[in-house]
Amino acid sequence: MSKDFLKEMLAGFDNFKKENYLLNPDRMKDLIENGQHPDALVIACSDSRSCPEEVFDRKPGEIFVGRHIAALVPPHDPTDEDDTVAASIEYAVEHLKVKHIIVVGHTHCGGIAGLASDVKEGAVGHWIQRACEIIDNVESKFGKDLSDSEKLKAMEQESIVWSLNNLKTYPVVRKAVKEDGLELHAWQFDMGNGKLLAYDEDKGSFKLIAGDVTNATVTNNNKKHSCCCGKKA
């Protein structure tokens, strides 16, 4: 990590303070005095290209985020010594009373690529191998004749479905879904195309839900009058 990078980090914090903190003093004061009340737990990959706060344009206090490699949610297991994910789920559901849990996987995921390559070594291998049944799930859905790229693409989406199904094994989640209307979602950030997909459980497939914005749309919006009437030029 270069000194220049650290300088950029510090400058970034100053920028955050100027553009968020100082311009909205009441918001941070409220979050401190009254606590956080985020609407959603977002479970996302640690990948530096898929930051939920950036991708979904959220401000401090708006989403509770759990991030780890490949955004995997293992099945509920009270004997599991690695209860990091379970702790995030429990805190978000029982204490923060979130209304949504959103698993956000993404394309070009290194964690899923590692699983496809059968990486088993080290903590990374140990972690991703928890989801090894994804490979069998993909083969049972699509057969064994997929190309490597087709298999990887299928595994990226199957991992999100796997995590969604595993979420339902957590007693706190099941209770909140039944009694409090907690909603579960499985989304995929398509990094290559700048689009957001969601898993439709009824149809068993992913569909586009956001990001259908074209360069033409952006150009037109940029041609609006400088006043606030919103009319196009």
Ligand SMILES: [Zn+2]
């Ligand atoms: Zn990833």
